[in-house]
Amino acid sequence: MKIGFIGTGVMGSRMAKRLLDREFQVYIYNRTVEKAKPLLEQGALYAESISSLASRCDVICTCLSMPEDVNEVYTGPDGIIENARPGTVCIDLTSVGADTSKTIFGQANAKGISYLDSPVSGGPEGAENGTLTIMVGGEKDAFEKAKPILEVLGETIEYLGQPGSGSIAKLINQYLVAVHSLAASEAMVAGAAYGLDSEQLFNILKVSYGDSRILRRHMEQYVFDRNFEPGGAVKYVHKDVRLANQLLHEAGLERYTGQLAEQAFKKAAEKGLDDLDMSAVIQPLEEQARVVVKRNK
Structure with a gap:
């Protein structure tokens, strides 16, 4: 073959x-x-x-x-x-x-x-x-x-x-990836803005109901070490959540969280982060709050 x-x-x-x-x-x-x-x-x-x-x-x-x-x-x-x-x-x-x-x-x-x-x-x-x-x-x-x-x-x-069923399932997955990425980023930036130790907050979240695979992936593999070499790049998640939002619209659903996630990834791309890992969606939020989520040395 x-x-x-x-x-x-x-x-x-x-x-x-x-x-x-x-x-x-x-x-x-x-x-x-x-x-x-x-x-x-x-x-x-x-x-x-x-x-x-x-x-x-x-x-x-x-x-x-x-x-x-x-x-x-x-x-x-x-x-x-x-x-x-x-x-x-x-x-x-x-x-x-x-x-x-x-x-x-x-x-x-x-x-x-x-x-x-x-x-x-x-x-x-x-x-x-x-x-x-x-x-x-x-x-x-x-x-x-x-x-x-x-x-x-x-x-x-x-x-x-x-035909198309595989693509629909993948876009639903990517919808959650984008939304969870934004939510995890907002939560960690807010904690840092209020003076909480980022690693300590993360350790609490990952044994609580706020835990998610995306939270763990982003913090452990990328954000804490400030290494944004891509696994899945910002530009691809932006593309996928845009397509997923269209899918939800065609299904008759409002796109509340998905629209916010699409806007966040678009903003990250416009700031020149499009080729970095999707976890870099946190960077514009850090800039807004004037904090950096990282390990305490």
Whole structure:
């Protein structure tokens, strides 16, 4: 089986490496060839174009940044749909809106190509260790064909049904990620503004009902040490919560907390923090309160 992998950034490179470790034959394409070098050294084969990769692979995985990237890679003249063989299974690991997933599914299906919207949760660590949660929408037969590959990449793999279902589940998750990130940041900044020891407050919160995985992640891995090297970047969470807010609106819900979270991540991006880890959403709040949440040396 020949597997194509398009998009070998922070997440994609780790997933492609796992496939190579399992001795799959993997063709890769990335806009920046330099980023693909470690995978080539491990035995991956480089495709000079998307069309070249699409025409020779049985399964194509895509892990891209934005919905527009997904549209270009799949539907452009040099894209997957125009160049893949009938029977090819496409696994899109990108977080996009359900409408994007449904549109691409329809265009792929018309060419005899299977498309699974399969966004992931778990960050770079999950991608590296194969412990990702993978949420899948699309045809059940295609899912069954893709399952052996998905099991290399993830630990929790859920088939959710019709096209777009995976994307909807991921956006709901990202809605909570964004809201929890803002709430945790506000709480810790408020504590610091009132003179509480940040580590002591955190230790109280994490054994109380105010605890959350996001609170622990942000404080322990990023904020206290003032290290904002990205796992999941501000710009991606901003994109995801914007799409999630649209989803809630279409469901007939008001978007109270989601709108606030979208505004907070937009502000962080406008302040030049868009490529930092999502936990950097705390920095504009610290600036407002004139405090810094950090470890006491």
